[in-house]
Amino acid sequence: MKASREQGSAASEPADKGPSWLTALITMVAVQMATAFLSRIPPTLAPALAAERGWSDAVVGYLASMNTLGSILFLALGAPFLRRLGSVRSLQGGLVLGILGLALLLPPFSATAAMASLLIGLGYGPSSPAGNDVLHRTAPPRRRAIIFSIKQAGVPLGGIIAGLVLPPIVVAFGWQAALLVSGVFVLAIIIAVQPMRAGLDSGRKRDQALSLGAVFAPANIVSSLAAVTTSPSLVRLASAGACLAVGQGIWFAYLITFAVSVLGYDLKAAGIAFAIMQATSVGGRILLGWLADRYGSPRRMLGLLGLASGLSSLAMAIVGPGWSFPAFCALAAVAGVCVSSWNGVQLSEVARACPPHLVREASAGATLIIFLGYIVAPAAFALLLTLTGRFDIGFLACTAFGFLCCAIMRERPPERPQ
Structure with a gap:
């Protein structure tokens, strides 16, 4: 019966005679790495920019929120571009927007820095819906969680x-x-993935209109969120992801600034701690994807990750100048797994829980909800920092949202048949 259901699901989709799943995965990892690299540039360079331009530490939170706002704009409006251009070309176009954003960091104006972050975020927007589309069409179903997690390791x-x-x-x-x-x-990444474009974008809709009317049509604006609401399971997954995004967004935006301003490290040492967190996240994402496939409990895992994320943020709230650099790096390493390794498991569950023809739209809608956590959390953290001058209050808020994710995923809803 299971085999027949899988065959029926496959029959409802166009046959994909393009590159193999391994080629598709390598392509998606490369593009995901490049889009993520672009999004990390403002917070990584923030201390140097702040020192030269007289910005406060809170500015990094506002830049992070502008970055996420750009991604939300694409997720809300970008469906026609994904259909017309195809997933790979949309990802390449996003990288081009990111390069333009880098150029806007050069003028010594806060407004252009905000626009730079907005463009980089707009370019990041296609990564989840386009990546989910490609991998859903090419990945073996029983290995989907680890394949999505490897992609997210980028x-x-x-x-x-x-x-x-x-x-x-x-x-x-x-x-x-x-x-x-x-x-x-x-x-270089844009050029490197070009040979895979023809095969992976073979099913694009060349007759899809890209006019302002098509982009801003009410039906297009609500299409991604409407796809999420087709299933209570998708709503729960998206809500849990938004809670986890609060902690992840704040850790990514503020780790370097916290290390420089509160702990007194230089930029190079703070960059090492940030890189350690990212390194353990690479292994953590792959490990969690494998465990989800091996034991068939991705939703329970998301609940446990919420608890672990909350406890990690609680530990960060008590970090002070008395902490040694190795101890801080150890906490960053733990956070790499507990705070920032959930994305692949969550995205694979979103793709599994929705009808095949709605994968791009549902992925965009779920990611849009998640990105609300990314945009609200750093801005709220920045406001708290401006009002109180304290980092610990914001990290305690991260703790609360991690525990809320655990509560959301505590009761496992009925599984949608595949």
């Missing part, structure tokens, strides 16, 4: 590159040189 891999490579370039040559190197690196 996110911390991009963070590792940003944390290890950019600070030494800033110290040696200045932050402008770091932007130039970053642009060349991303351009």
Whole structure:
């Protein structure tokens, strides 16, 4: 019966005679790494920019929120582009927008820095719906969680590159040189994935309109969220992801600034701690994906990750200048698994829980809800920091949202037949 259901599901989708799942996975990892690398540039360079331009520590939170706002705009409006251009071309276009965003960091104005973060976020927007679409069409169903998790491992891999490579370039040559190197690196990724475009985008809809009317049509604006509401299971998964995104967004946005401002580390040492968190997240995502496939309990795992994320943020709330650098790096390593390794498991469950023809729309809608956590959390953290001058209150809020995720996923809903 299971085999027949899987065959029936496969029959409802167009046959994909393009590249193998392994080629598709490598392509998606490369693009995911590049988009994540771009999104990590503002928080990584924030201390250098703040020192030169007289910005407060709170600015990094506002830049992170602008980045997420850009992604939300694409998730809400970008469905016509995904249909017309195809997933790979949409991802390439997003990387081009990211390079343009880097150029806008050069002028010494807060407004252009905000626009830079917005463009980088807009370019990041296609990564989840486009990546889910490609992998859903190519990945073996029984290995879907680990394949999605490997793809999502590209996110911390991009963070590792940003944390290890950019600070030494800033110290040696200045932050402008770091932007130039970053642009060349991303351009190389755009060129490298071009040969896979024809096969992976063969099913694109060439007759899809890209006019302003099509993009801003009410039906298009609500299509992604409407796809999520087709199933209570999808709503729960998206809500749990939003809770986990609160902790992840704040850790990613503020770890380096916290290490420099509160603990007194230099930018290079803070970058090492950030890179350690990203490195353990690479392994953590792959491990959690394998465990989810092996034991068939991804939703229970998401609940446990909420608890672990909350406890990690609780530990961060008590970190102070008395902590040694190795102890802080150890906490960053734990957070890499507990705070930032949930994405692949969650996205694979979203793809599994929705009808095959709604994978892109439901993935965009669930990611949009998740990104609300990314946009609200850093901005709220920045406001708290401005009002109180304290980091610990914001990390205690992360703790509460981690525990809320655990509560949301505590009762496992009925499984949708595949």
